[in-house]
Structure formats: structure tokens, C-alpha cells
Amino acid sequence: MNHVKPVPDGAPEGAPSGGEPAQLADLLRRSALGDETAFAELYDATSARAYGLALRVVRNPAHAEEVVQEAYLDAWRSSTRYDPARGSAAGWLLTIVHRKAVDRVRSVEAATARDETWNRETTPTDHDQTAEAAHASLDAARVRNAVATLTDVQRRAVELTYFGGYTHTEVAALLDVPLGTAKTRIRDGLIRLRDLMGVAS
DSSP states (O other), X not given: OTTOOOOOTTOOTTOOOXXXXXXXXXXXXHHHTTOHHHHHHHHHHHHHHHHHHHHHHHOOHHHHHHHHHHHHHHHHHHGGGOXXXXXXXXXXXXXXXXXXXXXXXXXHHHHHHHXXXXXXXXXXXXXXXXXXXXXXXXXXXXXXXXXXXXXXHXXXXXXXXXXXXXXXXXXXXXXXXXHHXXXXXXXHHHHHHHHHHTOOO
């Protein structure tokens, strides 16, 4: 893996991958056979786009660079599991990047939550603050319970759009479905959430 270079500082968000889908699939196939040169070419062709995606999710350049490095290491190790019949090489790779980025956000949020918990437990809290925190917790539980009732395809589309910050076009690319299908899943999921939570249309 000596061919893989660090992500350059300031890589443009959402920059094009620089490789045709068939070429990327071939590079990934060769990588699965242990071809480090092919993997380096795959990295060069896709890393700017991967960095842009990671940066949009984690909102921190240093974290984004680490996420990209972790994602490509995971891609190298799991490249034999890529199945071109199930989607494009770019979509497969960006899914790994997105998963790693979300994991990083959750890790940072967990660390922040631990700090906030410690601060709450060591700082006197008046009654109004306690009531406000209880209401916020109940609202979060309602949202989680409502999202859990969606179908798998609706939940994935809604999570990518509203928790991942993707556009409808990007959701369609990540799910490897037509744009109209992605929009339908998002719309149906939101209607279901609105009905469950009693929000007026």
C-alpha cells in the first residue's frame, strides 16, 4: 500500500472522480487481486470526491482526511467483496466513505456527550433546565421510534437526505437507483413520519 498518498490539503468538495465507471470497476477488480498500482490509480481517480463527501459529513478537514484514509484502507481489504452487479465501483467506494464519516461523527458526538454529562453532573441545574432536557429527550425518542417504522428503503433514503445532507441526485447515486425512485422513497418516508408524529401537512 505504499502507492497511496495522503489526501492533499484543500481538496475540492465534490470534485469529479476522473475515471469512467468501467475503468473504476476494472481498477477495483485488479485491486482485489492484490494489484497495488491499480489501487493507487483508483485512489488518484476518486480521492478528491471521497474527501469532499467526508468533509461535508464531518465538517472538519483533519477528520475528513482521516476518514478518507480509513475508508480506502477498508476498501483495499474488502475489495474482493465488490460485486459490479449490485452497483458502480464509485457508489460502493463512496458508501464506505460515508459509513466511516458517520462513524466518526458519532464517535465525536459520543465524546462530546460524555463531556456534557460530566459537566451536567458536576454543575447545579435548576428545575427549568431539567424539564427542558426531559422534553428534548422525549422528542428525540419519538423521532427515533418513527424512523424505525419506515421500510428499509425509505429509512435509508430519508437518513441520507436529512441526516447525511445529500441532495436527491446524490441519494440516487449512492443507492444506485433512478432519481425518480429516490425522490419517491424520500417523499413516502416523510409522509409516513408526518402521519406518525401528528405533524400537520
